[in-house]
Amino acid sequence: MKNARRACGFNREFQIIHPAPQRPSTPAPPNPITPPPLFRIITSMHPIEVVSLSKSYGDFAAVRELSFSVKEGEILGLVGPNGAGKTTTLRAIAGIHPPSSGQIRISGFDVREDGVEAKRRLAFFPDEPRLFDYLSVEEHLQFIGRLYGTRDFRAGMEPLLAEFDLQDKRKAMPAELSRGMKQKLMIACGFLHQPSVMIFDEPLTGLDPLGIRRMKESISNRAKAGASIILSSHLLHLVEELCDSVLVIQNGASVAYGPIEELKWRIAQGRGDVSLEEAFLRITNDEVAAK
């Protein structure tokens, strides 16, 4: 229940949910006000809502009781060590694999119950672009346009081709594209139907410096336009630069969740400023690396 309340987003103040055992923990600020029902209703309209999400493979719990929400125009950074359960979480939200328990709502549509409607509003960008090798760049966009029922997709396609430097490659097949180009094509396909929810898993992998800058601008612009975004990355400076809030997971469970500035302030404990990287390392108990 505690997690479920947190998921509704009424308390976005930073919390270390499972403090490091060796270190004196910073107690989570008490929740002074129990939200009124009306407030619950309003907060339940967040485009991304995850309540008590768990995913197990046999005896192994990849994700445990994860709850969070993302508002319109918000970018949530999902960070954690390798094997923490980030990709599993993202894939469950995207409807790629069913969660073992819990609830995921995209723009109010339950991913399990009403998957088609949820997916219409969503775009998932995996770390490894898996394109259709027999379709050209333009055909990819054409295919996605029809699949998502994008009206006048050609009008939407041209600016995307320009945004991602793909105009000259419109007839090229994926095999003729570099990894970075493939990544750009995949992201262009995702942007085509103007989703209100976007999920990025390591979006900068394989991009050149200019591509990185453009990608950051693209993500930021989509958020400004009102899209709710989850961004998973090991590049903590990227998360710090782009994201409004952060969810740190370790061993499948949430260990910290809240606004980035709040997280850093809490970790610094009033003694100057710390970077997100330092905060992350302290939270995930990697003291050696933090030093």
Added chain:
Amino acid sequence: MTGALAYIALVSAKNRLLLAVRKLRNPRYLISAAAGFAYFYLFLGRGMGRNSTQFQRMFGTSELAVNITAGIMFVILVAVLAWPSSRGGVELSEAEIQFLFAGPLRRRDVLLYKFLRSQLQIAFSSAIAAFFAVRSRNFVGMWFIFGSLSLYMMMMEQVRARLRALHIGFTVRLLTVLAILGGVSWMAKEAGTFNTPWMHALLYFPRFFALAALPGIPLQSRLAAYAVLTLFGFVSFIVAATVDVNFREGSIELTQRKANAIARSRSQQSGQWIAFKRLPPPFRLAETGAPEIAIIWKNLIASLRIGMMPILVLCGGMAFVVGESFLIPEEAAAKVTAMMMLFLCALVPLVGANAIGMDLRLDIQRIDALKTFPLQGERLVAAELAAPVIVIGLLELLFMTITAVFLNTRGAGGPFTRYVTAQHLVIAFIFIIPLCAMLITLRNAGMLLFPAWALRSKEEPRGAVVVGQRLVMAIVNLIVLAISVIPAAIVFIPAFFIANRFFAGSPGFLAIATIPSVAVIVAELWLAVKLMGSYFEGFDATTELDRVLS
């Protein structure tokens, strides 16, 4: 060092086996494996067993059987000299090259590791050979044969490389082999018998393979054969370890070739190997409308760009048959042509269902992308299946039209004009398309239900376990197909009698008799698509595919 290598080889073999067996903890895989092996045993194993008993009755442990086997082995042992590969070295994995060649190992350590590592495959081959040839009685003998042969092949690779270094190339080796075999045949022909002293001398050593393999050999002779084969393997090993060749370079080259072959095979399976990449889409995709059409459009493009080769081969076959019928005007030739055309018509659905797999079989490697599409599972599955059915249907329609036109204009005569009428062909078309759809559905269901068996793993794409899995998959497919047509066959019997009673002689007679069966198959297809769609929605790619795709 040898102990460490032996340990790695054995542990790797054990782990590979465990990985395959672990899949059987999933009831789906276990039941299918049991069904496949039961089929093997009941229909193939027992039959082969009977054949082997007949073989034994015919030849027994006669000198003839031993001589024939020894003769075959002699040819194999000599022919290996003419094998094209002459790089030297051994085929390893890229990881093995990295670790073994960077370590302080001698050539013989690497060879020993290679030999030990191949034991699982040798055991599997021995089991299969023993199962089919002489049942399980001679599994040990088969193991000795395959084991010593693998060492002999290893040696011959180095010998061929050494010969190449001495400027004795493939042509010379081939001519030498042909000369040896030709000479032996000529001498046997001159003598009028194989039963000559020099032939006995020639076959003296290969006879030990026969003594190790054939049933009913006395234990003493068998043990002697095992000892000789062990010695033969040992000598081969020593020669392989000492021949002056660039072993490391050869191994790296062989490994690279293997890696390329695997990459090519995987890219063919995933649709990355595109034969006709500039072929335009078959139709213009409208911007709005049913999203399923987008899937069909995509798969038709794939059929054109990837699957065009088998289509061209089939069309080429038909064009050849038609062309030949114009060149040879005799009536007998027309009959042969008609028969060939009908054969091709029957071949299209069978070959097409396998060769034109531009459906879930192609897309399973992009299942993550498919699962994010805003489509219900059953609609997505139906759309995926549609493209190959359309392609094969069109091809079948084309072939049947050509056949019907040919039969009616050229008048092949005999049974063809009497029984193969346009009406028959239309009915066949109506029946064949759902049957073809059923074949395609079954193959897709196999891919969805048993992806770990249907897809090739990255590390072991040609391993013994994979061969077994493929066989089981094929047999399970066959069993399910046979079961799925039973209801249609049951419905056909009363439908035929009713149609015969009320519509005999009418042009619609065959249609009335056939359509209920077709309806049953269509209903089964509908049910299958529904079930597959529901399964697809709950499909967890992580647990099923990560091992083969990562």
